[in-house]
Amino acid sequence: TQLLEQSPQFLSIQEGENLTVYCNSSSVFSSLQWYRQEPGEGPVLLVTVVTGGEVKKLKRLTFQFGDARKDSSLHITAAQPGDTGLYLCAGYSGAGSYQLTFGKGTKLSVIP
C-alpha cells in the first residue's frame, strides 16, 4: 500500500509570512498533484508535477517534485488570508493503476 505523509498537519501563520508544506513517500509516483479544498467544497486541482526535479510556479505558490519522484513540496510566499484552506497532495502511480493516493492534508490558516 502506497502512503503519502504530509507535514505539518496544521499551520497557523500571520499574513505576509512564508511557509512550506511537505509531502513524502517511500514509493515512486508517475506524477503528483496538489489540491486546495475550502470548507463545504470539493478539492480543486492546483498543479500536476511529472518530472523528477520539476519546479512549477503559480503566482506566489511554488511546487517542487523530488528528483526521485517520491516527495514534493509546496512553498507559499507572502501568504494572504485567501490562501487559507486544506492543502492535499495526491500521487498517481500510473502503470494501469487509475487511482490516486492522497495525503491527509495540511490545514492552513492565514491570520490578517
Add this chain to the structure above:
Amino acid sequence: NAGVTQTPKFQVLKTGQSMTLQCAQDMNHEYMSWYRQDPGMGLRLIHYSVGAGITDQGEVPNGYNVSRSTTEDFPLRLLSAAPSQTSVYFCASSYTGAAYTFGSGTRLTVV
C-alpha cells in the same frame, strides 16, 4: 458550467435505509471515482470506473455498489446504511486518470 454535479448536497438516513448518491459530469471524461472524506483519515477511494460498463473496487468498497451505464453518470448506492458510513462523499472525474475534477460533495449522516 462544465464540471461534476453531485446530488443531494445533504442527506440524513436512518440505519438500514438505502439510497443512491448521484454524480454526473459533462466533460466526456472516461475516468470517474468515488471518495469518502473523514476527519483525520483523508480522502479514501471507494470505487472507480475507467469507462462505461467498467468498475472496480478501491480501498473501502464494503457497503457500497456502483454502476457505469453511461460515460456521464456514476451513481453510488448505499445498500443498508450504517452509522460508520456517516461521511462526506466526493465524486471526481478525469480525462487522463491522473488528475481529477471534484464535485462539491454530499454530506451524509446516518442515525
